[in-house]
Amino acid sequence: MRSIIITGGAGFIGSHVVRLFVNKYPDYKIINLDKLTYAGNLANLKDIEDKPNYKFVKMDICDFEGVYQLLQDEQVDGIIHLAAESHVDRSIKDPFTFARTNVMGTLTLLQAAKLYWESQPTPYVITRKVDTAQPTLNSELSALNQECRFYHISTDEVYGALKFDGTLFTEQTKYQPHSPYSASKASSDHFVRAFHDTYGMPTIVTNCSNNYGPYQFPEKLIPLFINNIRHRKPLPVYGKGENVRDWLYVEDHARAIDLIFHQGKIAETYNIGGFNEWKNIDIIKVIIHTVDRLLGRPEGADMDLITYVTDRQGHDLRYAIDSTKLKTELGWEPSLQFEEGIEKTVRWYLDHQDWMDNVTSGDYQKYYENMYSNR
Numbered sequence: 001m002r003s004i005i006i007t008g009g010a011g012f013i014g015s016h017v018v019r020l021f022v023n024k025y026p027d028y029k030i031i032n033l034d035k036l037t038y039a040g041n042l043a044n045l046k047d048i049e050d051k052p053n054y055k056f057v058k059m060d061i062c063d064f065e066g067v068y069q070l071l072q073d074e075q076v077d078g079i080i081h082l083a084a085e086s087h088v089d090r091s092i093k094d095p096f097t098f099a100r101t102n103v104m105g106t107l108t109l110l111q112a113a114k115l116y117w118e119s120q121p122t123p124y125v126i127t128r129k130v131d132t133a134q135p136t137l138n139s140e141l142s143a144l145n146q147e148c149r150f151y152h153i154s155t156d157e158v159y160g161a162l163k164f165d166g167t168l169f170t171e172q173t174k175y176q177p178h179s180p181y182s183a184s185k186a187s188s189d190h191f192v193r194a195f196h197d198t199y200g201m202p203t204i205v206t207n208c209s210n211n212y213g214p215y216q217f218p219e220k221l222i223p224l225f226i227n228n229i230r231h232r233k234p235l236p237v238y239g240k241g242e243n244v245r246d247w248l249y250v251e252d253h254a255r256a257i258d259l260i261f262h263q264g265k266i267a268e269t270y271n272i273g274g275f276n277e278w279k280n281i282d283i284i285k286v287i288i289h290t291v292d293r294l295l296g297r298p299e300g301a302d303m304d305l306i307t308y309v310t311d312r313q314g315h316d317l318r319y320a321i322d323s324t325k326l327k328t329e330l331g332w333e334p335s336l337q338f339e340e341g342i343e344k345t346v347r348w349y350l351d352h353q354d355w356m357d358n359v360t361s362g363d364y365q366k367y368y369e370n371m372y373s374n375r
Contacts, residue, residue, distance in 0.1 A: 002077055004076065006018050006030060010041055010042050010044060012039070013250055013253060014034070015041075016251055038365065043355065061101070067109060067112040072116060079151065080257065086155075087220075156209050157177065158189060159173045159175060178314045207269065209321045211247075214348040237309065241284065244317070
């Protein structure tokens with residue numbers, strides 16, 4: 001039985017990854033490690049919470065002693081690290097929280113895993129990546145070495161911004177983070193790679209484009225606007241809405257994580273994207289038309305809710321991911337076109353208005369605070 005920690009498993013992307021692993025790998029023990037900040041919600045995992053191969057642990061990833069003890073107690077051989085502060089606007093207002101969680105939290109996990117895995121009978125330190133001109137060490141790896149992995153999930157925002165010239169972010173693109181959020185993620189990426197280069201840590205890094213789909217916290221554009229349209233509230237659009245993002249359905253991202261965790265090469269970086277660029281204003285119009293239609297309103301009736309507001313500080317113009325390497329080496333590609341994915345997403349939020357109301361009211365936090373304060 002493999003024992004895998006998934007950090008941030010009560011969050012948006014993390015909950016989809018936890019669900020996939022718990023259901024797909026009944027012989028794995030999946031430990032969901034989450035601090036349950038505002039973005040963590042165990043209601044996202046109600047359908048698998050009683051599965052015998054699932055365990056939830058409420059813990060701060062910055063708690064070194066707690067993390068190290070958990071690794072020992074559960075004999076963990078894999079970490080999939082998703083836990084992060086991720087909202088750019090919040091990072092502009094409070095960069096210290098982002099540095100603590102995204103940088104120091106990642107460093108805590110790395111050091112705890114390093115010490116625990118080094119303490120095992122067969123250490124992993126010979127897995128260090130070597131110059132391609134030199135003989136590879138892969139043939140020397142033991143069974144344990146091949147199993148242990150620290151998989152760090154990052155963002156395309158570390159690469160900075162692109163012009164409207166058709167270029168894409170590749171795995172070789174220079175890092176140029178522009179916000180406190182992207183700077184904190186870039187720093188965490190560097191620590192992960194440094195632990196491989198220095199200690200031979202079996203690491204993998206992926207950088208993904210914008211995700212959308214069920215269970216996303218409604219501070220993000222798509223669920224926020226779906227909910228605002230439902231209640232006929234203003235739709236605040238930064239600047240002229242001309243910023244471009246590449247969008248990926250969250251379940252496609254979870255499939256990619258599964259594939260890379262099991263088949264990706266140690267010390268490699270993989271970009272995960274949807275080849276699906278949209279201007280913000282165009283995606284907003286698609287959301288309005290879809291919500292109006294599904295609510296039985298005349299399509300486009302809520303266009304008057306669009307409200308242009310002062311642009312965000314340091315707002316990157318365009319992101320676009322080239323995931324050719326992932327497709328070529330591991331055979332992954334997105335399964336949904338955006339029109340199909342947004343239809344599924346809007347239907348999900350409209351069909352789960354109780355989930356949305358519970359989140360927007362804050363009641364979900366009170367419930368879990370009471371639950372864990374009594375333990």
